[in-house]
Amino acid sequence: MDTIEALEDGTILCFDCGGDMQPAHFGEMSCQLAYSHGCRGMLLAGNCRDTQYVLKMPDFPLFSFGTRPNAFGGWIITEVNKPIYLPGHLTHYVKVMPGDFIFGDNDGVQLIPKDLVDEVLLRVEAIFEKENEEREKIAAGMSIDEVYGTYGVL
Template identity: 70%
Template sequence: MPHEFDVDESELRSLEITDEERIERFKRAGYGGNVSDALYNLGVDDTILAQEFAPLEAGMVLCGRALPVKLHSQVLESEDDDPLQDQLEEGEVHPQRRMMETVAEMDDGSVLCFDCGGDMQPAQFGELSCNLAYQQGCRGMVVAGNMRDTQYVLEMDDFPAYSLGTTPNYYGGWIITEVNEPIYLPGHLTHYVEVHPGDFLFGDRDGVQVIPEALVDEVLLRVEETHEKEEDERDRIREGMTVEEVYDEFGVL
């Protein structure tokens, strides 16, 4: 079911900008706290992903339009063994290719989000796939499973990636079963967070959270307003305001 929030959609502001512009503006003004506060003030408090999601490298900032993908465990004898291939009807596109074609069809700025069904045996994504996705406009990924080839992923220009772990192991295997359909990722305040096509992801040192599609621009504008206000407060505090002056003027920080 769609995300729920406590505001009339007619009151929400929208921007005539591209997703790449949204990403740039979120990265300039956003951080986990002000994104979360904006969502909470709009009635959303159940879209923070589990703390176990970690970036490949500290300081990575993930932001972009969600492209949800559902994986399922599948025992494979080797990388060339793909039982699904034999089940495809003539002319039917393989789900992995369909995933990449969907990335290419979307506006630049997508984020691949993988629901791996709790399978932590294999690595579900590696560097060559990351490079192909990046060249088609993908700007990051969230994997509820493992990654591998991470030394080469880290050499990419700008591809923030969050996962539950890393492993060199491919054996065990998996298949893609759904592309661009709602998925469930482990949550922090809720057991699962539902991710819909069109939602936005924001992740930094504090964690990853989902911004429902209808709220993306409203959240961005609120984040920018908070950023401007806090920059002024920060400068004035550094200039030597007393405790009394801070709380009299700004209230609770």
């Protein structure tokens, strides 16, 4: 938690728990403490407990492998602010570097390497504008053939 106090507000905590699925690595009180010091979410390649309370926390999404009721398992933090590898969707493992941009929602998590954030955000804004236009046309009754002819895919 000393490290958390020193981090920028808005930090997303990322933990590689080394495949240890025995304990709950974090719970509500740990998440509350991290939140009170500016953290705004967590990627946890391990387990969480007290999830009914963590899920009610505002502005603190938590993505974990699962839940466990026990907090005891003998785990310790061995390294901080080092590159880690977390299971991915497009590749088996995704390298997470300190400073990378992380966005998560109900569909999952996206990682953008810190050196590509500006470029990716500009592309996302352009896609968002195009999709908003498409939404308006669909809501106004544009035919299916016109939608696919104009926009390609949904």
